[in-house]
Amino acid sequence: MMMYHSWDSQNAWLRQILAQNYMYMNRQQAEAMGIKDLSWIWLESKTGRIRVQVKLMEGVEKSTVWTWNAFGKQRGTWGLDADANESNQGFLLNHLINEHLPCGDTGRPITNSDPITGQAAWYDLQVKIYPAKAGEVGIWPNFETIKPLPGSVRAKDKLRYQTHKAVGVSRSLKDILMRGDTRRDK
């Protein structure tokens, strides 16, 4: 996968492959609900709601939606420009997920994680989906843009990496004369 979690936003090559996430949804289900490809939808759980951009696809079960989480970045953070895709189209599911499971009468909060591995249990959240109203575009919630730290400099507007010392093409004279000559190959 070309992106995992926040860290890879610093990777100039990976973010060219994917710089924002979408909420992926079954096309037929979306059409039945009047939701268009690349439109904005609300996603609501017991804990909160977020506004995100939807992408319709065939390869997802009808009552399931999925996304790559952890694209969303507050504007001005992570060394990205304030208008970076991550900060304006990318989103986080964190706003929808409670840290704790409902504890009933026990009064003792239980962490919302897999009981065996301790891995954050982000796979079993029930959400309600509805289209955003006309004029409701862009991600929500939004937070103020973080100001750059004193003394920090904006990243270069051009990168030209050399990742290893260029190798010489080493070929023997015989090879240069012979190889590729189809008459002699045959």
Add this chain to the structure above:
Amino acid sequence: MKLGLVIDLDTCVGCNACAVACKQWNTSGTTGLLTDFEPYGKDSTGVWFNRIRNYEVGDYPNSKTVHFPMSCMHCDDAACVTVCPTGASYKRELDREDGVMKKCTLCVDRIYDENLPEDERKPACVMTCPSHARYFGDFDDPNSEVSIISRERNGEQLMPELGYQPVNKYLSPREKKNVGTYVNETNSIKAVKDWVNRLVTR
């Protein structure tokens, strides 16, 4: 000798590892450096010799995802800049910084580098592919890996109708049986069952 790639669309998982390995090798190679523009800004772009496109074929639940790596196909009869079928030499791989068009070289500085161990004299993308979906070799040799596999799996040229004779070949996804999809049905029998189950658990 006719060197080129075979790409297996049946096993390619669209991981983009070949695209990144290609950029990493070639930014330091004969055609480097491969520039990135506004790398940490909005809609960042850069020069890549290999890009993966993703498609879905068919409708849910009988759909299939196909990942399609595209690089220059080394056409025998190329019209490159006017109408390259892959887009490999149209605009996008113009390195604005160097003012030249750049494209896949089949990793010329790997395949001919006799300082490399023999089994590494292959393109970076072929070496890196985790699902072994990429093959490199000589299509003029009927016993090469690329010739054999294109013969057995009916390897196809992309847009042969344009007559450019691309050397690279693609292997189509194999036909597979559809796996049944769990259907979350609601009918009266199930509703009664659910109701009884709820009573019992109470």
